[in-house]
Each structure stands twice: as structure tokens, then as C-alpha cells.
Amino acid sequence: MLLKVKDVDEVLDIIENNFIPGGKKTERISLLESLGRVLAEDVAAGCDIPPFNRSVVDGYAVRSRNTFGANEAMPAILKYSGEVEIGRRPPGGIRDGECMYVPTGGMLPPGGDAAVMIEDTERLNENEIAVYKPVSPLENTMGKGEDVRAGDCVVRKNTLIRPQHIGVLSSIGLKDVTVFPKPRVSVISTGDEIVEPGGELQPGQIWDINTYALASSVAEDGGCPVPEGIVKDRKDLLREKISAAVTESDVVLISGGSSAGFRDYTASIIDELDSPGVLVHGISIKPGKPTIIGKVDGKPVIGMPGQPVSSLVVYKVIVSPLIRRLAGYPPAHPAMVKAFCSENYASAAGREEYLMVNLEEREGRLYAFPVHGKSGMITTISSAAGMVKIHRNKEGLYREEEVAVILL
Amino acid sequence: MLLKVKDVDEVLDIIENNFIPGGKKTERISLLESLGRVLAEDVAAGCDIPPFNRSVVDGYAVRSRNTFGANEAMPAILKYSGEVEIGRRPPGGIRDGECMYVPTGGMLPPGGDAAVMIEDTERLNENEIAVYKPVSPLENTMGKGEDVRAGDCVVRKNTLIRPQHIGVLSSIGLKDVTVFPKPRVSVISTGDEIVEPGGELQPGQIWDINTYALASSVAEDGGCPVPEGIVKDRKDLLREKISAAVTESDVVLISGGSSAGFRDYTASIIDELDSPGVLVHGISIKPGKPTIIGKVDGKPVIGMPGQPVSSLVVYKVIVSPLIRRLAGYPPAHPAMVKAFCSENYASAAGREEYLMVNLEEREGRLYAFPVHGKSGMITTISSAAGMVKIHRNKEGLYREEEVAVILL
Known part of the structure; x- marks a missing residue:
């Protein structure tokens, strides 16, 4: 099936319409372990607090x-x-x-x-x-019941649990609470050249980055990452791995294998496993164009770019909102600062571009300096202070133009 | 020893000057578990990345x-x-x-x-x-080494580890990293009326709140909370507990027992265990005045107010910066919004006051509504959207005055 490259907004809509959190599963955990979890029920007090005058x-x-x-x-x-x-x-x-x-x-x-x-x-x-x-x-x-009356709801369902909620839940005598399980997110790395860190490299091999960068991103967004290891470039192996992951997890991320090269099995496997299967094949975002979004058994199966920087940008822009929504988390509000662009920067119109920058003060003004380096260099993102979104209708940035820097 | 009530800024200075993070202890953990930890060494690459053209x-x-x-x-x-x-x-x-x-x-x-x-x-x-x-x-x-040259430092000591750092650390083949241990923070609740949640209440008893609210606050700031349970109002028991906690932990928080009442053992125990012992006895903050800050074996031992709201406010204003500093975390930058005060609110000058508020939009303007309720009601904080700091030189807030609301 041939699918046109889609705009970021269009892709976010497709994701929102296709993957609606609605699991009725819940789990009971200790109150002391509930920080950062999402309450799965309205909690009402069993008695007046204080219980006496x-x-x-x-x-x-x-x-x-x-x-x-x-x-x-x-x-x-x-x-x-x-x-x-x-x-x-x-x-x-x-x-x-x-x-x-x-x-x-x-x-x-x-x-x-x-x-x-x-x-x-x-x-x-x-x-x-x-x-x-x-x-x-x-x-x-x-007075008896002046803080909480028996039957009052003290914390609402869907609350992201913070210390003050844990305080009020303990005040009514709760030792355990019912929360939504964290969405399980399988992370699969593919590629014959990829080796697990810690191992020895043979000529032509490199260490796996995406399993680590993606799994920790998932954890930050309230998901439970399930690293699935590295799969060789063989369609039967990858198909087996994706199939098993769809059964066990709520989301499957596959990195690598989504370029136009002949090893592009991800899309065809998704289409074979379910219909319609692939919903998005290519996003007009830079970096990150060769991204695939599919639906198998109602679950998102996402082919991430193999380049680690592209993969992290696609994660932040496209995947993070999905994981947070499935986790019951509120949308992320990354910290932003305003800065002036240090130089002219050309960008092709028609796609949304994310430019890694560093920040430096010059004569009392904060400047954003583009991080130079070839695309795919992990150090361009690991050493950057933030990134600037260049709207798809823009053809770049002007020197001294004021930009919003999304802090990383 | 009689000590004067001190201003918040003075107290923060005393804490900063007395408790300097400087443990040389480190621990080695798996890269996949290093999210949110603080790197204890400069990490240099052992080889060029990529290792070949x-x-x-x-x-x-x-x-x-x-x-x-x-x-x-x-x-x-x-x-x-x-x-x-x-x-x-x-x-x-x-x-x-x-x-x-x-x-x-x-x-x-x-x-x-x-x-x-x-x-x-x-x-x-x-x-x-x-x-x-x-x-x-x-x-x-x-080119070989174009991303990272052998010997290049890829992540600096003291970095709070985020997904992009985990990415670059795996790119150079690391499976484990050396981080600072989380500061251990003992949390002791005192009071003959306090019962562990889950248990049955007898007449006159209430469930413990502070252990839960403080332990989870500590976890949020990168510390490792050590709940020590509830100690009865007996000086010998409390002394024994504090003594043991100082040996095992990096910080000791004791809640309750710091009012002017006759059960005020905390200050005298701190003075008995070390000299000078008590550094601060009373802070000009509302709520939270009866707070004690002591130093035993070079470690902070802090008597928190027994009232849970006071205790949480003192935690946020006074204790949180200390825990974050010991954890190697950067200072917290809580999200703030500007709003207009919905009513006049009187406050005594000479102390810093924190007023719990809710937010509501009225005719296109965001208003901060003070949460009414007696001090000590846990629901005033658990149901609040944020809090407004009233500077100690101010005598309250005026209706329609613009205020900064620190979101909770």
C-alpha cells in the first residue's frame, strides 16, 4: 500500500482517534508506592476526619x-x-x-x-x-468531620498522585490504593550491525542506542518499558517478535528498519498482522521522516527511525503524547525559554523541523546557537540545551529572530 | 538554649552553610536504571564512535x-x-x-x-x-570518530541523567554507570495519638499523615525515603530512634513534637546528641513556625511541625532545596501562573505566609481563590491548585492584585 507522507498535526490526530485509552484493568498497590501513579477510582472517606472534636x-x-x-x-x-x-x-x-x-x-x-x-x-x-x-x-x-466528612470524595479518579494526595489518603486510613497499570511499551531494536552495550564490537558493528534512549523516555512518561533486545534483519524473526510483543504489551516501538532500504520489513509485517495495519508511512518532520504508525489488534505499533536523534525527536513529538495519554498523565509542558537566533538557518518549507541548539548569553541577550554536526550524531542531542521547532510554513530562521527553545 | 525565630532566608542560608553535599560515596548501577540519577564521574569514550567510516x-x-x-x-x-x-x-x-x-x-x-x-x-x-x-x-x-572521539568526555560528572544521556552512554558501549547514591532520609512520626493507616482507630486516635506525605515528597526530590514508623511520646524512645536514624541516614525528619507543648523533646534530644545541636528553633513562616533545624554528626536533623499542612509547606520551602542539593539535583523550578486575587486577604507582616488557593477563570481573567478551612486541615492543601507566597514585608493581598501562584 502506498501512503503519502503526512503532516505532524495530521499524524497526532490519527493517533488520538485510533488509540483511545480505555482499559478497565486496575491494580492495587501500597500507598507509599503510589507516587506518580494514576488513581483508578474516586476515593471516599470511610469516617469523619478528625474522628472526634x-x-x-x-x-x-x-x-x-x-x-x-x-x-x-x-x-x-x-x-x-x-x-x-x-x-x-x-x-x-x-x-x-x-x-x-x-x-x-x-x-x-x-x-x-x-x-x-x-x-x-x-x-x-x-x-x-x-x-x-x-x-x-x-x-x-x-470539629469531628470538619476536615473530611464520611462519604466525601477526597481524591478523584484519574488524579496523578502527588505527595499532598498521599497525605489525604493516609489521613482517611488507607494503606493501599487502586491505580491504573502503567502502559507496557515493548522496545525492539533491529539491525545486523547492532550489538548490546557491554559486548565486544566486531568490524562493522555499533552499540545499540535506541533501546536505551527509548526505554528511558517511556519511563519518564509514566510507561513501563519492556526492552525486547536486538532482532536481526530477518523478516520471520522480526514478525515473530512483533507478534509476541503485541500480545504482551500495550504499545510496540521498533527502531531501525524503517528507511527506504530493502530491509524495510516493519511496514509489511504490520500490514500482514492486521488490516488496515499501517496508518501512517512517513511524516513530514525533520529529523524523523521514515516513521511508520500501525495498528495491530487495536494497539499502536510504531516503526521509529534507526538514527538515534531522529528516533528521540519522533519520540518527543509523536510518541510521548500517546504514552502519556495511555498512562493517564496530563500533557507534558516542557520548560521553554525565549532566545535570539545566533545565525541564519535554512530549512525546507513543507515539513516541521527540530533544530538542536545551545544557549549562551551575549551582552545581556540569550542566544540560541544551532548545534552543528551531521544528522544522526547522538552528541548533537546529548550535548544540546534544547530544540527549536521550525514551523512547516517557514523556510528557516533569521539571525536575531526571537525563537522559543524547548528545553531538553 | 533560647533561640530567636528566624526569617526564611536566614534559615536557608544556615542550611546551605552547614550541610554541604560532599559525600565521596558512589554506586555502580545498570544504565537502564540510571534515569533520574546523578552521574558521579566524567564519562569518556573508550573508542571512536562510529568505530569505522x-x-x-x-x-x-x-x-x-x-x-x-x-x-x-x-x-x-x-x-x-x-x-x-x-x-x-x-x-x-x-x-x-x-x-x-x-x-x-x-x-x-x-x-x-x-x-x-x-x-x-x-x-x-x-x-x-x-x-x-x-x-x-x-x-x-x-567518519570514524566523527560523533565521539576516543577519550572525549560525553557526559559530565553531576549531570542529572536524562534519556539523551542514556543514549550517548550506550553509544559508547556502557552497560553500567557510576552515580551518587540517593540521600537516605529517615522519616519519623511522633505522637501517642498517631496510628498507622490500615489499623483500627480507638477514641482519641488519628491516622498518620506525615510519614506518607513527607516520604513521598522526599522521593520526588531524588531522595530515598526511609519510613521509621511511629514513635510514642517518650523521650528515651525518641532519642534512641533519632540516634539510630542519624547513623543510618543522611537526613532525619521528625514530625510532631515541635510545638511549645510539654512533649517537646526533639530540640533537647538534638542538643544532647551534639553541640551546637539546634541551629534554628522557630521560623517566621506561616504555616510552619514551630520548626527545628539541628545538626548531629554533621547531618541535618529537622523537627517538622505536626500539622500536616504546615509540615508540607515547611518541606517545600525549607527542606526540599536541601534534599535536592544533597541528591545532586538542580533547584526545583515549580510551574507558576499569574492570577488575580479574588478577595482581600489579611496577613501579619514580619513572616512569610503561604496561602493555598484554587484557580478559576472569570470573564477571561484567571482568579486565585483562597482555600478556606482551618489551619491543619489536610484538605486545604490536597484540594488546592497552588499556593501564593505573601512576602514578610506585606500585610496581605488586595482584591484584584496580581499574584504568582506556585502550582502544587
């Missing part, structure tokens, strides 16, 4: 009306009737004219409706406390 | 001067002398007037100095190839 100061639990009108010259004198221990039921209630010592967080005794701070009192003798300042009803206390 | 196109390796002047009408006719297989040593070299098929990434045969794209050639017969376009020396090739 409590004092928020060290002082005396009182009936507030017994303190009305009290001042330095005319304190209210109350009968001391014992002490509330923190974490325990009060030894009794208080009646009119009585008070009971209560520490911060202690349970307010029955009959008490407010707490006087200890600084505003004086112990006169074993039985009497002078109160020098009036308190109004509920003053210096937190 | 390679073609970056599918086509024919040639001597460039044999193609000079070639065009559609007058192609250069070269003798076909075999094929380079990807990942293998070429079957031989090429001499004047010869060419050899080479795939993208294939090794350039000895004698060849450029590659002609297959689109610019035609196979005339078994022995002859027509070249319709000249190539200059090195055209369509990448």
Missing part, C-alpha cells in the same frame, strides 16, 4: 460561655477537673464552671465546646484555673 | 573523484565490485573506477571516500553501475 492548642477545654467577659483584671475562675491524655478517651466530661487540661490534638471532653490557650490561663491551686481571655464556641478546636 | 545512505561506496562531472547525460560508469553487508567487514577494498554496494550504516570499504545515493545510480548490467550525480569527498558518510 479535638483541641488545636495546648490549654484547657471549657464551656465557652463560662469564659465570656473574662479579662486580665477579672479572670473566670474554673474548677480543674483532670487531664485529657493525647490519643485517649477523656477521663470524663466537664460540667458548668469546670475545665480540663487538653494537649494539642487531644480529644475534647464531653461538655466542652472550646479550648483556652495555656498562655491565657494560670493555675491558681490544685483545684482552680484562672482564665484571662474569653473564647467563643468552637474556638481553638477542630 | 560508515555510509549514511543506501547506495554505492565510491572514490569521489571518479564521480566528478557526472550528470544525467554523461554518467560516470563504475565497475561493480561486490556488496558490503551491514554489520560486517567489507569483502575487499575499491580501486580507481570501482564501486561497491553499501547499505545505510554499512562500513565504507577501504579506498572509498564517499557514498552515492542509490536514487542517483542505475545498474546497467552485472558489472557496471551508472552514477548520475557527483559526490564530494566524505559526502553521505560519517
Whole structure:
């Protein structure tokens, strides 16, 4: 099947329309391990929090009306009737004219409706406390259920769990939470010349880059990378590997094998495994044109460029939004800075180009310097501070033109 | 010892001057697990990358001067002398007037100095190839060492490892990397009323929040949280726990027990364990005033407020920069948005206040609405979109005043 090269926006639409997150699978994990996961249910409180009226100061639990009108010259004198221990039921209630010592967080005794701070009192003798300042009803206390009422939803489904959510979930006594599983993303490298790092190189061989760069990118986006190793340039082997990966994972990334060369098996395998199979064959993006997007059993199977820089750019622009959406993550908002272009830079109109740049201040202005180097050099991206997107209607950048640099 | 309440800036200076990251400990981990870790050494390449001259196109390796002047009408006719297989040593070299098929990434045969794209050639017969376009020396090739030269530093010590770094590290054949260990941060909760989530509450008890909220905050900042459980309000138990934690961890956080109440053991334990011990006792921040910062065996031992919201605010403002620095992380740049204040809000001058807010658009303007609720209610922070810092020289916010909202 012959497919026309498509614009980036068109490709993002195709991905959005074809791959809708909707797995009903969930998993139960420990609250302490839930940071960065996505909640799979509305969580409601099983009881009121706090579960009892409590004092928020060290002082005396009182009936507030017994303190009305009290001042330095005319304190209210109350009968001391014992002490509330923190974490325990009060030894009794208080009646009119009585008070009971209560520490911060202690349970307010029955009959008490407010707490006087200890600084505003004086112990006169074993039985009497002078109160020098009036308190109004509920003053210096937190009422049962004032923070959370039983049945209140405290964290909504689809929330990306942060420390403050973990805090409120523990406050209602949860030890475990139900989250969506991370999308499993198989990463397959292909090529007879590719060798696993750590191994010895023979003449003509190079070490695998894409498994490592792509797997870690997936992890950053909330996915669970599944490195599938290196597959030799044989269609039967690759077909077997892709087939198995589609069964086990939610997304399959295959790097290499998507140039126009005769080893281009990826597209035909995708078409053989399902129909329509290949949805996109070629994207008008530089670097990254020879990218294939297919659908097998409803799952995205993506042929990434073999060149590592192209592969990383395609990952960031095309694949990352997909993985984040499947993970239930919000869209990424990469940090950007404005800078002036250090030189004229020519670019062909009709495709979106990503130019790696470094940043340097010159006479108080921030400049973006294009990173020179042949396409495919991994150091052009590993040493860059950021990248500049050149819109497909533009034919390059002018010296001194202001550009937005997407920090890497 | 009596210590004056200190300003936030003063406290940050004290922390910076007292706790200088400088551990010489390192650990060796797998490259695939190094995302988000901090490199502990300059990494230099052991060999040239690529390790050989390679073609970056599918086509024919040639001597460039044999193609000079070639065009559609007058192609250069070269003798076909075999094929380079990807990942293998070429079957031989090429001499004047010869060419050899080479795939993208294939090794350039000895004698060849450029590659002609297959689109610019035609196979005339078994022995002859027509070249319709000249190539200059090195055209369509990448030279040995052109990406990385043996001995070049590819990633610097102290780099926070991102996918592009993992890519370049694998390109030079590394399987493992040397990183700084994550700072271990013990988190101790204190209080007779505190119960572990999952357990049953007795009258007067509440579930632990701070262990969970603080441990996950530590993890977010690149630290390794060590939850130490709940310690009862007994000085001997707390002293034993702090003592053990100082030995095992790099930082100790103790929550609760730092109010002015009679259970305030934390400060005296710190002073007993080392001298000077307590460096800061009270910070002019709201919420979060009753915070203690001590130094034991050169390590930070921090008494956090027991109120969970105070504790999280103190963590963000005071503790997070410390943990990130010890982890080798760059300073956090939390996302901020500008909004207009929805109402007047009074605040006492002389202390820095953090006000939880929600965001809502009204008639095209973004407004920050203060979250109402008593201090200490965990829902004020778990339901907030962000917080507004009110400078200590200000006495509050005016309605319609523009404020910067730090997103949570």
C-alpha cells in the first residue's frame, strides 16, 4: 500500500482517534508506592476526619460561655477537673464552671465546646484555673468531620498522585490504593550491525542506542518499558517478535528498519498482522521522516527511525503524547525559554523541523546557537540545551529572530 | 538554649552553610536504571564512535573523484565490485573506477571516500553501475570518530541523567554507570495519638499523615525515603530512634513534637546528641513556625511541625532545596501562573505566609481563590491548585492584585 507522507498535526490526530485509552484493568498497590501513579477510582472517606472534636492548642477545654467577659483584671475562675491524655478517651466530661487540661490534638471532653490557650490561663491551686481571655464556641478546636466528612470524595479518579494526595489518603486510613497499570511499551531494536552495550564490537558493528534512549523516555512518561533486545534483519524473526510483543504489551516501538532500504520489513509485517495495519508511512518532520504508525489488534505499533536523534525527536513529538495519554498523565509542558537566533538557518518549507541548539548569553541577550554536526550524531542531542521547532510554513530562521527553545 | 525565630532566608542560608553535599560515596548501577540519577564521574569514550567510516545512505561506496562531472547525460560508469553487508567487514577494498554496494550504516570499504545515493545510480548490467550525480569527498558518510572521539568526555560528572544521556552512554558501549547514591532520609512520626493507616482507630486516635506525605515528597526530590514508623511520646524512645536514624541516614525528619507543648523533646534530644545541636528553633513562616533545624554528626536533623499542612509547606520551602542539593539535583523550578486575587486577604507582616488557593477563570481573567478551612486541615492543601507566597514585608493581598501562584 502506498501512503503519502503526512503532516505532524495530521499524524497526532490519527493517533488520538485510533488509540483511545480505555482499559478497565486496575491494580492495587501500597500507598507509599503510589507516587506518580494514576488513581483508578474516586476515593471516599470511610469516617469523619478528625474522628472526634479535638483541641488545636495546648490549654484547657471549657464551656465557652463560662469564659465570656473574662479579662486580665477579672479572670473566670474554673474548677480543674483532670487531664485529657493525647490519643485517649477523656477521663470524663466537664460540667458548668469546670475545665480540663487538653494537649494539642487531644480529644475534647464531653461538655466542652472550646479550648483556652495555656498562655491565657494560670493555675491558681490544685483545684482552680484562672482564665484571662474569653473564647467563643468552637474556638481553638477542630470539629469531628470538619476536615473530611464520611462519604466525601477526597481524591478523584484519574488524579496523578502527588505527595499532598498521599497525605489525604493516609489521613482517611488507607494503606493501599487502586491505580491504573502503567502502559507496557515493548522496545525492539533491529539491525545486523547492532550489538548490546557491554559486548565486544566486531568490524562493522555499533552499540545499540535506541533501546536505551527509548526505554528511558517511556519511563519518564509514566510507561513501563519492556526492552525486547536486538532482532536481526530477518523478516520471520522480526514478525515473530512483533507478534509476541503485541500480545504482551500495550504499545510496540521498533527502531531501525524503517528507511527506504530493502530491509524495510516493519511496514509489511504490520500490514500482514492486521488490516488496515499501517496508518501512517512517513511524516513530514525533520529529523524523523521514515516513521511508520500501525495498528495491530487495536494497539499502536510504531516503526521509529534507526538514527538515534531522529528516533528521540519522533519520540518527543509523536510518541510521548500517546504514552502519556495511555498512562493517564496530563500533557507534558516542557520548560521553554525565549532566545535570539545566533545565525541564519535554512530549512525546507513543507515539513516541521527540530533544530538542536545551545544557549549562551551575549551582552545581556540569550542566544540560541544551532548545534552543528551531521544528522544522526547522538552528541548533537546529548550535548544540546534544547530544540527549536521550525514551523512547516517557514523556510528557516533569521539571525536575531526571537525563537522559543524547548528545553531538553 | 533560647533561640530567636528566624526569617526564611536566614534559615536557608544556615542550611546551605552547614550541610554541604560532599559525600565521596558512589554506586555502580545498570544504565537502564540510571534515569533520574546523578552521574558521579566524567564519562569518556573508550573508542571512536562510529568505530569505522560508515555510509549514511543506501547506495554505492565510491572514490569521489571518479564521480566528478557526472550528470544525467554523461554518467560516470563504475565497475561493480561486490556488496558490503551491514554489520560486517567489507569483502575487499575499491580501486580507481570501482564501486561497491553499501547499505545505510554499512562500513565504507577501504579506498572509498564517499557514498552515492542509490536514487542517483542505475545498474546497467552485472558489472557496471551508472552514477548520475557527483559526490564530494566524505559526502553521505560519517567518519570514524566523527560523533565521539576516543577519550572525549560525553557526559559530565553531576549531570542529572536524562534519556539523551542514556543514549550517548550506550553509544559508547556502557552497560553500567557510576552515580551518587540517593540521600537516605529517615522519616519519623511522633505522637501517642498517631496510628498507622490500615489499623483500627480507638477514641482519641488519628491516622498518620506525615510519614506518607513527607516520604513521598522526599522521593520526588531524588531522595530515598526511609519510613521509621511511629514513635510514642517518650523521650528515651525518641532519642534512641533519632540516634539510630542519624547513623543510618543522611537526613532525619521528625514530625510532631515541635510545638511549645510539654512533649517537646526533639530540640533537647538534638542538643544532647551534639553541640551546637539546634541551629534554628522557630521560623517566621506561616504555616510552619514551630520548626527545628539541628545538626548531629554533621547531618541535618529537622523537627517538622505536626500539622500536616504546615509540615508540607515547611518541606517545600525549607527542606526540599536541601534534599535536592544533597541528591545532586538542580533547584526545583515549580510551574507558576499569574492570577488575580479574588478577595482581600489579611496577613501579619514580619513572616512569610503561604496561602493555598484554587484557580478559576472569570470573564477571561484567571482568579486565585483562597482555600478556606482551618489551619491543619489536610484538605486545604490536597484540594488546592497552588499556593501564593505573601512576602514578610506585606500585610496581605488586595482584591484584584496580581499574584504568582506556585502550582502544587
